[in-house]
Amino acid sequence: MWFDTNNNTVAVAAILGNQTDHFALLKFKESISTDPYKTLESWNSSIHFCKWRGITCNPMHQRVIGLNLNKYQLHGSLSPHIGNLTFLRNLDLGNNSFYGEIPKELGKLLQLQYLFLSNNSFVGKIPTNLTYCSNLEYLIMDGNKLVGKIPIEIGSLKKLQVMSVYKNKLTGGIPSSIGNLSFVMQLDFVRNNLEGDIPQAICRLKNLTVLGVGENNLSGTPPSCLYNITSLTIFYMPINNFHGPLPVNMFHTLPNIKQFGIAGNHFSGPIPTSINASSSITLLDMADNNFVGQVPSLGKLKDLYHLNLEYNNLGNNSAKDLEFLKSFTNCTKLNVVSIYHNYFGGILPNSIGNLSTELNILYLDANMISGKIPAELGRLVGLISLSLESNQFEGIIPTTFEKFQKLQMLDLNANKLSGDIPHFIGNLSQLYYLDLHHNMFHGNIPSSIGNCQKLQYLDFSQNKLRGTIPLEVFNLFSLTNLLNLSHNSLSGSLPREVGLLKNIDVLDISENHLSCDIPRTIGECISLEYLYLQGNSFNGTIPSSFASLKGLRYLDLSRNRLSGSIPDVMQNISVLEYLNVSFNMLDGEVPTNGVFGNATQVEIIGNNKLCGGISQLHIPPCPIKGRKHTKHYKLRLIALIVSVVSFLLILSFIITMYWMRKRNQKRSFDSPTIDQLAKISYQELHHGTNGFSRTNLIGSGSFGFVYKANLVPEDHVVAVKVLNLQKKESHKSFIVECNALKNIRHRNLVKIMTCCSGTDYKGQEFKALVFDYMKNGSLEQWLHPEILNEEHPTTLGLGQRLNVIIDVADALHYLHQECEHLVLHCDLKPNNVLLDDDMVAHVSDFGIARLVLSIGGSSWKDTSSIGIKGTVGYAPPEYGMGSEVSTCGDMYNFGILMLEMLTGRRPTDEVFEDGQNLHNFVAISFPDNLMKILDPHIVSRDVEVAIQDGNRENLIIEECLVSLFRIGILCSMESPKERMNIADVTGELNKIKKAFLTGVHAHN
The missing domain is CATH 3.30.200.20 (Phosphorylase Kinase; domain 1)
Known part of the structure; x- marks a missing residue:
């Protein structure tokens, strides 16, 4: 009888438990609003819930022990009834679209061992109740929007083996209680907003194999005991504010380390020589720090495939700087090597050819390497991307380069290379990017270039090339980004075959000796946006076929021998933002519509026979044909005489006042x-x-x-x-x-x-x-190439634009907060930002600046004009309503400048009609549709290789763009009170730069 009673009790409990689980699952389903794969259709009364998709039950008690709905794109909130599945051991809802807060009822799941909530949209804090789940072994919450601090109580999860909160918005520090997780093997806190030091207690984790704390705001010197955790295999802490030297013997105590990433910090001193003891290292990324001295031998790192030492102070321009490259002979798996932007000097050793044929990427650019390019480099037949730019290489391109049959990018610009461009260049059929500009190449452009049918970017500018442009160049139908042959000595005509480049975006053949007519077929380049023909000897008339270039934004025809009138049809190119026809022999009437309706967008000086146009162009009116001296003409003449007399009287008064004031030696404000x-x-x-x-x-x-x-x-x-x-x-x-x-x-x-x-x-x-x-002209010429100087800019990459933004922000920070007296610039715009030889930006044109002085408790503003308060489109809206100039106004200027740099659109773009403006144009698409507004001409080596969706490094670059757009939007808010101040802006920009560099390094 006792047994019957007990069995009945068990049976009743099982039935009640089943009902509880069944009800909890139905409540879970009710919270799901979207189920594209119809995953939950089986969740109905026709079958037992243990047979529903994604459900696993205990066969004895028929209680739910597993709920796995990973990657079903479910959209909805997580029902708190989930906490009633008290037998649950495995809960996996990763890679869906759950939103809202994580219910605290999860803390009731005392048997839970695996919790996977990654890649959803959960918000709020990590529930402290989760620490009641004492059996928890895996806590995976990465890729959400969680905020707040990591609970101190996390240390009570004694069985925890893996904890990942990667890519959230967590703040505060890493709690010391983390040291109580004695079984933990992996900790991933990457891409949050954590701050403070790494706690000493973390050194107690003797089973730790993976430590990821990168891309936060952590600081200080990492505890030395951290380097004694012998179990560590992945050490990832880039983009923080860590500083200090690395322990000399640290790699002796990290025998199992495989991936060591500390890029984007402030580590200093030499690279520890003990690194050669870590034979298991596969990835070594120490970029963007302050390391100095020579690079130690790395020959014992036989499994090394990725080496990144970019942006340090390594080397001292000596002959021994590149000795370490010889040790790579033993690194047979090497795939990526970048020592970009250091102080490496000397000659590139011939042993470079002994590197692995598996090497895909080699970046030696922006150093001081001299001598000839060794022919042995041609042995690296696996190269896909090779950059030697901005060094002091001389001599010819080695003939062994012909072996680079896989090469897609070759950048040799800004060296002292000479000789002919080799004919074999046409055999590199995989090239999509070829840059040889700013060297001393002479001879003709090889016709074999026509074999490079994948070329998208071709730059031979600023050399000494001569002869005619071979027709084969115009058969490169793949050219979409750039064809730049400017600043050479090319002669002959521009062939009519230029019309074959239907997809070209930028065409620059300026500053040559080209002559004859401009071919009408250029109107067939339907994708053309930037066309530079200035500084040649083109004659004839301006082709009316230009009107067919519906996307043309910039056209420079200056300094040629063009004659005739400006075709009226050119005013129909609706997106044309800049036209320069200066210093030709044009005559006739200047149109008044389209681009001709804005004097700041048209350059016509040096054409003495032009007439008409809008009054702001200040050219004579066209003569009235067939009209004699009428009464109307006489009245106009009388009015003119009266005006002249009045002017002379006023001038006499001004001169009198001038001499009276000059006698007064007392200066006044x-x-x-x-x-x-x-x-x-x-x-x-x-x-x-x-x-x-x-x-x-x-x-x-x-x-x-x-x-x-x-x-x-x-x-x-x-x-x-x-x-x-x-x-x-x-x-x-x-x-x-x-x-x-x-x-x-x-x-x-x-x-x-x-x-x-x-x-x-x-x-x-x-x-x-x-x-x-400033050799590189103004930012205006780079964003919207309007070449008036001798140096032709190419398209700015994303990294270069970021550097310019930071330079301008630093200048503004100085004017607003570091000067003895506050200086208000009042007219920030691309024309007023100049770029020197190193592409460092300099803010210029203080003609309407305000110098604010404190005199006797009040302020006085030295200004050029009370009425002038900036440029239309850049000036803040409050200035138009009579408000006094302020730092907030400068911040508005800066915000609009940022948005223009990111979108490639001027604030006066014709698309902004009916109350629309650049700020609203960006805000509408932010942050979900940035690709719609991002300047399509941002072409950067940093992101040259296509990256698969979901790649972590790709997300870094995307988030940098989001952050930049956010700053531009906040700075250009209509209300001055809502705008960011310059101190906050510079702080944010420095973080963005670190993040961006990490994304670039990871791609490379």
Whole structure:
């Protein structure tokens, strides 16, 4: 009887338990709003719940012990009734679209061993109740949006073996209680916002094999005992703020280490020589730190496949710097080697050819390596990507390069290479990127280039090439990104076959000796957006077929011998943002619509027979045909005489007032003067610019003209800004800019050298400012290539744009917070950002800057004009309503500048109509549809290789873009109070740069 009673009790308990599980599962199903694969269709009364898809039951008690619905794209919240599945051991809901908070009821699952919630959209904090699940072995919550701190109570999970919270938004520090997890083998805290030190207690984890704390805000010097955890195989801590040297013998105590990644920190000192003892290392990434000295021998790392030492201070430009490359002979699995951007000098050893034929990527660029490129390099037949750019290599391209049958990218630009471009280049049929620009190659362009039918990017610019352009170049139908043959000595005509390049985006053949007519077939290049033909000897008329280029945004025809009129149909190119026809022999009436309706987008100087156009172009009106002196004409003549007389009276009054004020020696803040700035004579400037010749002209604008000058006897190349004194307020602008730039010094601000204030040879007043010459022109020319100088820019990559943004932000930080007196720039825009030889950005043009001084408890603003407050599109909306200038206004300028750099669109783009603007254009697509607004011309080696979806490194670069767009949006908010300040911006940008570099290094 006792047994019957007991069995009945068990039976009743089983029935009740089954009912509880059944009800909990139905409640779980109710919380699911989307089930695209119809996974839960089987969850009905027709079959027992133990047979439902994804359910595993205990065969004895028919209780649910497993719920596995991974990768079914379920969308919904997680029902708290899940906590009633008290026999549950395995809960796997990874790779779905669950949202909302993780229910605290999970803490009731005391038998739970495996919890997988990765790659969903859970929010809120990690429930402290989870620490009641004392049997938990796997806690996987990566790829969500969790916030708050890691619970201190996590240390109570004594059986925990794996914990991953990768890619969330967790804050606070790593709790010391983590040291109680004596069985833990893997800890992954990567890509959160954790801060503080790594706790000493982590050294108690003697079974730890994987430690990932990278991409947080952690700081300090990692505890030395960390390097004594002999079980470690993966040590991943990049993109933090760790500092200090690495222990000399650290690799002796890490015998099992396979992957060692510490890129993007502040580690310093030499690379430990003990690294050669870690024969198991496969990945070594120490990029973007402050390591110095020589690289030790790595020959014993026989399994090494990835080596990244980019962005350090390694080497000292000595002959021994590259000795370590000889030790790679034993590294037969080596796949990636990058020592980009260090101080390695000397000659590239012939032993480079002994590296593994498995090597795919070799980046030696941006160092000081000299001598000839060794022929032995051609033995590396497995190379896919080779970059030797920005070194001091000389001589010819070795003939052994013909063996690179797998090569897709070859970058040799900015060296001293000479000789002919070899004919065998056409045998490298897999090339999609070929850059030989800025060398000393001569001879003809080899016709064999036509065999490279996969080329998308071809740059032979800034060499000494001569002869005609071979027709085979125009049979490269694959060219979509760039064809740049500029700054050579090419002659002959531009063949009509140019029309075959239907998919080309950028075509640049400027600064050559090309002649004859511009072929009409160029109108068949239907994808063309940027076309540079300036600095040649083209004659004939401007082809009306240009109107067929519906996507054309920039067209430069300046400094040719074109004649005839400007075709009216060109005003129908709706997206054309810039047109330069300066210094030709054009005549006739200038159109007034389209691009011609904005004087800032059209350059027409040097065509004396042009007439008409909008008034802002300041060219004579066209003569009225067939009309004699009528009454109307006489009235106009009388009005003109009256105007002249009035002008003379006003001028007489101004001169009288001028001499009266000049007698008054007392200075006042209402009449600022140029403070003790060294002067230069008009004669010196006239001589240095060859009489202000048009060949020295490198820029123009409403202020006047900018010329390139060579001052003697210093033999110093400078830029001379000659002011247009006919323009209102130009005198005061001159004084303000002199005084502002005289008193400020920063690496990202343009340096004023001297000024000139006097008269020219005709006795007319002359004023000019002299600055350091910026070889790479303005940011405007790179974002929207409008070439007026001798150096032609190519498209800026994402990494370069990020560097420019940071440079401008640093300059603004200095002006707002580090100057003795606050300086408000008031006119940040691409035209006012100049780039030096190293592509470092310098903020310029302080003609309308405000110098805010504190005088007697009140402030005084030195400004060029009360009415001028910036440029349309860049000036904040409050300035248009009469508000005083402020730092918030500068931040708006900066935000719009950022968005323009990221989208490639000007704030005055014609697409912005009916209240639309650049800020709203971006905000609407942020953050889900960034590809719709991202400038398609951001072409960077950093992201040259296609990356598969879901790749961690790809996500890093995507999140960098999201962060950059977010800053641009916040800085350009309509309300000044909602905008970010410059201190917060610079802090965020530095984090973004570290993250970006990690993504780039990982790809490479």
